[in-house]
Amino acid sequence: MNIHEHIEKWQVEDGVHLFDKIKLPDNSVLIDFGCGYGEYTISLALSKKHSTVFSVDKDERMLKIVQDKIESHSITNVRLIKADGTLSIAFPDCYSDMILMYDFIHGNTQEKLPIRFKFFEEARRVLKPNGILSIAPFECEYLRDSSGKRRRYSLGMLISEIESYGFRYSESIDGAVHFDYYHSPYHWKKLNGEMSFDYLEIGPVMNFYKQK
Known part of the structure; x- marks a missing residue:
């Protein structure tokens, strides 16, 4: 099985299983913010068939790719939203x-003013009471703090930071995949065009509940 086949299999099996572990009522409203190529959108939609998934990205090319995936899997519960690029x-x-x-909050580490703080505020505003902010903290070993200084971050520090925005850490679930490597020309070149699924970083999904 090549990496393309393995990722397709992950979307319809392992990814679905990942989201099956997160218990939500039917008819929930779910937002995949910064959806990229939509691997998580597909898994989430297949797992939560009786809910609505909003797949959001500022890149129209990405949204076209997600639309093609939705059609190929005969998915009917996803709505595509083009973000306006603002915070x-x-x-x-x-x-x-x-x-x-997922694979989003690290942002561009070269930016002196991190975007994640504003998006934590926005997530708290948009979520219902006890709603879930779910993150996959890839590439978060080094982040800029609120003063713009780059620091070495532990998961404990990240948890404390998110909780300071009115959330309560609930759980970590193993099984998130760093798909950015798969979509990176740099990594394909580095591997001379021979990438296996095992090359992709695997990590936790971390869930936080909005405090009332």
Whole structure:
């Protein structure tokens, strides 16, 4: 099985199993913010078939790829949203049951003012009481703090930081995949065009509940 086949299998099996572990009521509103190529969108939609998934990205090319995946899997519960590129999540207050921010919160480490703090505020605004902020903290070993200084971060420090925005850490679930490597020309070149699924970084999903 090549890496392309393995990722397709992950989307419809392992990824679905990952989201099956997160218990949500039927008819939930779920937002995959910064959805990229949509691997998590597909798994989430297949796992939560009786809920609505909003797949959000500022890149129209990405959204076209996600649309093609949705059609190929005959998925009907996903809505595509083009973000406007601002530091906001364009949904009403207390609207969503879960927001995914996977391989996203590290942002561009060269930026002196990190974007994640504003998005934590936005997530709290958009989530319902007890709604879930779900993150996959890839590439978060080094982050800039609120003063713009780059620091070495532990998961404990990241948990404390997110909790300071009105969330309560609940659980970590193993099985998230760092798909950015798969989509990176740099990594394909580094491996002379021969990438295996085992090359992709595997890590936890960390879930936080919005405090009332």
